[in-house]
Amino acid sequence: MEKIPYPKAVDYSRYEGEAHAYEAKYGxxxxxxxxxxxxxxxxxxxxxxxxxxxxxxxxxxxxLDEEGVCDACRFAEKKRAEIDWEERERQLVALCDKHRxxxxxxxxxxxxxxxxDSFYASHILRNKYGMHPLTVTWAPHIYTEWGWKNFQxxxxxxxxxxxxxxxxxxxxxxxxxxxxxxxxxxxxxMLGQKFLAPKMALLHKIPLVFFGxxxxxxxxxxxxxxxxxxxxxxxxxxxxSKVSLGGVSVHDLKQYFGLEQQDLIPYLPADPYxxxxxxxxxHYLGYYLKWHPQSCYxxxxxxxxxxxxPERTPGTYSKYNSIDDRIDDFHYYTxxxxxxxxRATYDAAxxxxxxxxxxxxxxxxxxxxxxEFPERFAEEIFQYLSIPEKEFPQASKMFEQPYMTREYFxxxxxxxxxxxxxxxxxxxxxxxxAVWHSEHLPK
Amino acid sequence: MSNxxxxxxxxxxxxxxxxxxxxxxxxxxxxxxxxxxxYYEAGADELIFIDIVASLYxxxxxxxxxxxxxxxxxxxxxxxxxxxxxxxxxxxxxxGADKVAINxxxxxxxxxxxxxxxxxxxxxxxxxxxAKQVAxxxxxxxxDNGRERTGLDxxxxxxxxxxxxxxxxxxxxxxxxxTRRGFDIDLIRQVSDxxxxxxxxxxGMGSLGHFIQAATEGHADAVSMADVLHxxxxxxxxxxxxxxxAGLAVRVL
Numbered sequence: 001m002e003k004i005p006y007p008k009a010v011d012y013s014r015y016e017g018e019a020h021a022y023e024a025k026y027g028x029x030x031x032x033x034x035x036x037x038x039x040x041x042x043x044x045x046x047x048x049x050x051x052x053x054x055x056x057x058x059x060x061x062x063x064l065d066e067e068g069v070c071d072a073c074r075f076a077e078k079k080r081a082e083i084d085w086e087e088r089e090r091q092l093v094a095l096c097d098k099h100r101x102x103x104x105x106x107x108x109x110x111x112x113x114x115x116x117d118s119f120y121a122s123h124i125l126r127n128k129y130g131m132h133p134l135t136v137t138w139a140p141h142i143y144t145e146w147g148w149k150n151f152q153x154x155x156x157x158x159x160x161x162x163x164x165x166x167x168x169x170x171x172x173x174x175x176x177x178x179x180x181x182x183x184x185x186x187x188x189x190m191l192g193q194k195f196l197a198p199k200m201a202l203l204h205k206i207p208l209v210f211f212g213x214x215x216x217x218x219x220x221x222x223x224x225x226x227x228x229x230x231x232x233x234x235x236x237x238x239x240x241s242k243v244s245l246g247g248v249s250v251h252d253l254k255q256y257f258g259l260e261q262q263d264l265i266p267y268l269p270a271d272p273y274x275x276x277x278x279x280x281x282x283h284y285l286g287y288y289l290k291w292h293p294q295s296c297y298x299x300x301x302x303x304x305x306x307x308x309x310p311e312r313t314p315g316t317y318s319k320y321n322s323i324d325d326r327i328d329d330f331h332y333y334t335x336x337x338x339x340x341x342x343r344a345t346y347d348a349a350x351x352x353x354x355x356x357x358x359x360x361x362x363x364x365x366x367x368x369x370x371x372e373f374p375e376r377f378a379e380e381i382f383q384y385l386s387i388p389e390k391e392f393p394q395a396s397k398m399f400e401q402p403y404m405t406r407e408y409f410x411x412x413x414x415x416x417x418x419x420x421x422x423x424x425x426x427x428x429x430x431x432x433x434a435v436w437h438s439e440h441l442p443k
Numbered sequence: 444m445s446n447x448x449x450x451x452x453x454x455x456x457x458x459x460x461x462x463x464x465x466x467x468x469x470x471x472x473x474x475x476x477x478x479x480x481x482y483y484e485a486g487a488d489e490l491i492f493i494d495i496v497a498s499l500y501x502x503x504x505x506x507x508x509x510x511x512x513x514x515x516x517x518x519x520x521x522x523x524x525x526x527x528x529x530x531x532x533x534x535x536x537x538x539g540a541d542k543v544a545i546n547x548x549x550x551x552x553x554x555x556x557x558x559x560x561x562x563x564x565x566x567x568x569x570x571x572x573x574a575k576q577v578a579x580x581x582x583x584x585x586x587d588n589g590r591e592r593t594g595l596d597x598x599x600x601x602x603x604x605x606x607x608x609x610x611x612x613x614x615x616x617x618x619x620x621x622t623r624r625g626f627d628i629d630l631i632r633q634v635s636d637x638x639x640x641x642x643x644x645x646x647g648m649g650s651l652g653h654f655i656q657a658a659t660e661g662h663a664d665a666v667s668m669a670d671v672l673h674x675x676x677x678x679x680x681x682x683x684x685x686x687x688x689a690g691l692a693v694r695v696l
């Protein structure tokens with residue numbers, strides 16, 4: 001395997017003038033369109049099976065129908081108008097009745113960070129539906145102070161919790177690889193987060209797992225919402241040789257980066273045969289209960305003293321969601337680079353669909369906050385992403401420059417910009433298409 | 444001693460009365476006019492209207508809401524949100540407001556406080572402060588509806604604001620706002636004891652005890668409340684009666 005090179009300077013001429021359709025990266029649609037109801041664009045990738053994610057992967061993106069409405073907005077409409085929530089709740093009660101333990105042992109697993117959504121899920125399962133949840137947490141890369149406090153508040157609101165914290169060195173290395181290869185600093189976290197609960201279900205012989213809302217609430221194919229069960233492909237794999245982490249195969253991680261099998265355990269999906277044998281069921285609570293993030297926030301404040309973060313998150317206006325991890329700011333910054341979609345777009349789209357803000361307000365928020373560089377934790381994150389020889393004697397040799405610097409990160413960012421989204425004009429990067437450009441506003 | 448004023452606070456976004464928790468997760472409550480009339484008829488001493496997203500969106504559209512309210516509500520009205528100039532203040536006062544409350548623009552350009560006080564009088568210039576605790580006995584002023592840090596110490600900023608001409612301070616605890624856990628008494632007392640102008644305590648009222656505490660322990664001159672009224676948890680009459688029974692100088696209706 002070749003060393004990971006210092007990102008080369010981009011050829012700005014490819015980004016000047018008009019876009020060329022053939023230059024759309026990642027299999028993104030070459031024509032940029034925005035949903036006429038919310039602010040999401042057709043460049044938004046659907047959830048991927050992350051362990052198959054490599055440099056060359058092509059993205060499936062959100063569907064906009066002939067009226068220009070995205071699947072997530074259609075699903076929000078369906079939540080309001082079509083779904084019989086009373087019937088769905090009866091189904092939940094039946095599911096709980098089937099699994100509820102008689103002897104007080106754990107009868108379900110609720111994964112989460114202790115943010116507003118997992119707070120709501122575990123607390124309502126315990127207190128309203130009489131379940132005995134074991135909560136499991138895959139630790140953030142670097143906790144924010146308020147994220148850690150909210151996590152404590154969650155536990156102290158009446159839950160047992162298993163906090164799994166992956167080996168810091170391995171996690172840093174995989175995160176660095178995910179940044180260099182995929183510009184996706186959140187990938188190792190997402191892998192662990194998706195796999196932990198089913199694997200804990202196997203380990204502790206607890207056959208029921210509740211995730212919160214279905215990803216289709218945010219744009220995965222609407223057909224995903226027709227089942228309460230989570231697709232196995234997200235959390236199981238029969239053949240380890242097909243797994244890549246940070247865009248590097250398991251084989252290469254061991255051969256070139258000094259990792260051992262033990263280091264990889266947390267990042268490997270569950271074995272589907274075991275899941276089948278132990279009859280583990282993975283459900284979305286959001287299938288049964290009408291999910292509303294803002295209400296989860298209210299619920300978490302009311303029942304556990306959950307606190308919003310003390311300042312808005314860079315790239316957005318919001319203070320109440322996804323606030324646990326210091327690297328999170330960078331996750332959204334990178335999606336902004338790759339797909340033209342920053343944090344404010346995600347937050348505003350969700351709040352528009354829930355009816356909490358108008359589209360006009362959403363557009364203003366996106367214009368003001370999207371693509372803001374996440375300055376507050378930047379130096380700390382660059383340190384975190386550095387692979388010094390002293391700590392990584394073998395892996396550091398695989399990087400032309402083991403240290404992550406701001407210059408390195410920004411050069412890398414430029415390499416991940418798709419010319420159909422970004423143009424280089426007057427010495428700076430500009431979006432070719434933004435939701436606040438008048439042609440994208442609904443008539 | 445002047446009366447302890449009871450002031451419903453109506454936070455506005457677009458055409459709607461809204462309510463959040465810690466100024467976040469804003470929920471649409473309904474038509475502000477209906478709430479304003481209801482509180483006026485129930486004996487509120489004053490009303491506060493704040494367009495809480497005016498700075499966020501760089502807009503200001505309270506004048507219609509204020510004009511409608513002033514037609515039917517005959518108690519002093521304070522209006523805040525998006526007032527960035529003497530002209531903005533004049534416009535909102537002409538619409539029927541009695542006082543303007545300013546936060547973000549005053550921090551951006553403190554001379555605005557003096558300009559408005561000189562033009563319309565100190566009694567019409569309310570300095571709005573969004574305070575977030577940073578350590579024991581220490582608070583930082585925030586702008587943009589509790590979203591942006593400023594690095595300003597609340598106590599120092601309050602004193603400076605009064606020096607510049609503010610005639611009243613609307614003091615909101617971001618930590619307590621919408622939580623119903625009670626006012627940040629330490630904050631209110633520190634500011635009330637330090638400045639020579641009236642202080643309106645805001646953020647956190649969940650019970651009658653909290654109201655009394657704000658006056659007796661916090662030394663507030665006025666108490667503002669939103670959640671308990673909007674959600675019909677406590678009535679204005681009950682609040683006034685509790686104040687009277689506690690020996691506080693509330694207005695007798």
